[in-house]
Amino acid sequence: MEDETPLSGGRITPGVVRIGNTVHRPPTTSTAFVVELLQYLEQQGFTGAPRHLGFDTHGRQILSYLPGDVPARFQRWIDSQVAAAGALLRALHDATRGSHLAGGHPVVCHHDPGPNNAVFRNEIPVALIDYDTAASGDPLEDLGYMSWTWCSSSKSGAPPATAQAAQVRLLADAYGLDEAGRAQLVEAMLDRQARNAQWWRIHLTGPSPRVAEEAQIIERIRWSEREYTYTLEHREVFTAALR
Template sequence: MTDASSGATILTGGRMTKGVVRVDDSVRRPITRSSEFVAALLTLFEQKRFDGAPRYLGQIDGMDILSYLPGDVPARFRTWSDEQVAAAGSLLRSMHEATRGSELAGRCPVVCHHDVGPNNAVFRGEEPVAFIDFDTAAPGSPLEDFGYMAWTWCISSKQTTAVDHQAAQVRILADAYGLERPERSVVVDCILERQSRNARFWAEFLAASDTASTSPEVIDARIVWSRREHSFTYTHREVFDNALV
């Protein structure tokens, strides 16, 4: 949708930040409490020559200005190929390494995106090449992001693919990321924790007073989905553990 008065194209699909628009080769997002940290993070990426994220271009009229990344962002989760899963794992590792030991990471190993699902990945052709929407980025453990990525890229209670195939893709993701054996032994626990955290997050979001832009029915569905995925992963955790170690 284009606003004829400003020449801006309204970008839809975001679950958290409303009012995001594209103007020529830039994306403009309302300034939020996370804007300062995100600006510093995107600047660090540029300094480290990590090109899998937008560039920070400044602020104007209450909006953060970021570079526009051409490509497609999936509207829904689905089954991904082994090659796509491996590309996502490599991209995540490169992003983490760009922040390792930085002031932004503080006492934590890296800065995490905290929402590295396919819905926040830019695809060119069939390959994920960048992440967007860093509003929830914060210092953390690499396994926080990895656990969420393993869930949202590889695991689904509603997929038609067998659990063994899903587990094999989690292993492909671990190989592409470069997880060592001790880290692999706790991956399933990290997945379960992120699924539980997701349910808690949306429950708290539902209870907040400023969530009118998202219907209670939609939020309820996200809570139910998170809990169902947790039950599925827990039920089959031995399959996932065996594939990893």
């Protein structure tokens, strides 16, 4: 039997391993939906997601391994990478638009389409992994998160807000976001930043085992709060770029 190699691309589900050309993931409460979603995406011809291959003798979900690089940390991305991410997200949303999986919502959202859940080939994002948080929703839920994690940063060494805002516009252009969506995108960024902080607060006070170490959770709360404050302070800059 081939050796198991731990994978760390995702941040939430522990125990994910690679065995040869497959990935084995411990089951979660969302596994049944993920199975149905991945099978549906395959039927629709969407190539930016792994394939569901069944379950192993330990009850773990077996997925196809997508070759490429998964960034370990957020960083500054160039325009071509941001544009490719926007086009990839649009393809995912279009594949599920109006489907039974979307229910009463426009699409199925990934809900965590950050760079750490993207597979890069030749330095371009070509697929999204870790669909454990996928659920029906509004495209702006994903676009708000992607605008934040791919284009914006409160770090002192980051490009100025005007340059970040220009990339948010580039992302919206690549996605094909309409005028109404553009008017709501900055609010969607703020919403995802606030929700991210709250999500980690809940897990800080929740029962063990936690999804991360306490110090790591506290840092993610503080990071989300800093990002929210930064976006709020530069709200008009981001809004103007999307007009």
